[in-house]
Amino acid sequence: MIPQLVTVRHRRPDGRRRRLYIPVLPVLLVLSPLLLLAVLAGLIACLATRVSPVGALRGTGRLLWALPGTRFEIEQGKTAVLVSVR
Amino acid sequence: MNEQRRRILHMLAEGRITADEAERLIDALERERPESPRGATPRPKPRPKYLRVVVHSTDDAGGDGPSRVDIQIPLQLLRAGVRLTSLVPPQALTRINAEMHKSGVPIDLTELKPQHLEELLEQLDEVTVDVDDPDGKVRVFCE
Secondary structure, three states, X not given: XXXXXXXXXXXXXXXXXXXXXXXXXXXXXXXXXXXXXXXXXXXXXXXXXXXOHHHHHHHHHHHHHHOOOOEEEEEEOOEEEEEEEO | OOHHHHHHHHHHHHOOOOHHHHHHHHHHHHHHOOOOOOOOOOOOOOOOOEEEEEEEEOOOOOOOOOEEEEEEEEHHHHHHHHHHHHHOOXXXXXXXXXXXXXXXXXXXXXXXXXXXXXXXXXXXXXXXXEEEXXXXXXXXXXX
């Protein structure tokens, strides 16, 4: 399943916290025109470098599908950053 | 407590059998009973799903206090990444090899096949790295 929600949490040294919830599918839909351009650019790059475009698309899809469950949490003193993909 | 065991204990309490007889009967019951799930039929260990890297550092060199890094990566993501390496064109690999050789790292990446990396990832399940230092602690493991 593709990622559904990306959560970004940030704690500043002054103690202020910021939480950002990014719903992936709506964002992808909004950015779909740009995404289409990016896919086209990727295909051209694949042809230029003689990489199989189908293999590249499949590999990118696999990466995207495997992303849920990824979590990065970095904390230093009073500063902290958390990125979680669900 | 099952019904048969209860009956044996009841007979013992009533004095109809001696303690030795009760013990023998209970032993016989246990021999007859199919092996319990926690006995000889251990469930296969579930396969780990994530690679975790946890770093605790008490070193206050930056003056910001202790730091902590906790990274969780799905093993499936590692596998997908490894499969992507098969897309790297051979001419790029040759150039990478030349540059690495120049930097004193004589590793031939063309010899590294995706199936080797797959095998490596298969064995990664068992890997645990623990580094204990007075200033910090690093743990790499799969869960």
